[in-house]
Amino acid sequence: MKWKKWIALALSAVMAVSMLTACGGSGGVSGSLNVSKMTDLLEDAGSDAVIVRENKLSTAVTAAAKNVASSGATGSASRIVAENMGWTVTNVLGELINDIKNSGAIMSIGTSVGITYVVEENDLKTNTGLGLLGYLASNREQIQKLGAINTPEAFAAAQILMIDGALGTVQDISGNAVRFSYNAAAKKATTSSDTSYWVIAIEVKASAL
DSSP: OOHHHHHHHHHHHEEEEEEEEHHHHOOEEOOOOHHHHHHHHHTTTTTTOOOOOOOOOHHHHHHHHHHHHHHHTTTTTTHHHHHHHHTTTTTOHHHHHHHHHHOOOOOOOTEEEEEEEEHEEEEHHHHOOOOOHHHSSSSSSHHHHOOOOHHHHHHHHHHHHHHHHHHHHHHHHTSSEEEEEEEEEEEEOOOOOEEEEEEEEEEEEEEEE
């Protein structure tokens, strides 16, 4: 009986230490984007944006989120996602759109570009507005139908709507010969100081009809 009591005490001590460690803010990566929920939001907003699911983007976002969690720094997240995806640093959506409008060129079929956002979780939860870009977007009415942009799914949907609105002009120029599809991924990174960020990336891929 004495041995059983000692074993019980030892197990209790181990559990207590584990609980204290868990509360100590060790940081880590958790959560992910609910793509089905994001797709539902886009459909409810009246968007016909094509959503695809490919694991490569999720893997890249996870790598960036792990770096944010371990270092506490958010500045390198975009670079990490871009390197894992094969995007160049200057390969951003704004430049893509301008290049197409100015020269009539279309990005190589099958290649992708993208953009990465790092949003502090508390700021996201309390966000109620669209931001200036949302109000200036060509399809702002659809964005307004999303309601409060306070979840990773709503944030990703809003960004896709803004990008799709801009690329819609490009699609018209091509006579609908080129279509764009979208992929999105997100991971929550919690630092050792218990500050949580959402790393959210949007990928755009061109395809020919």
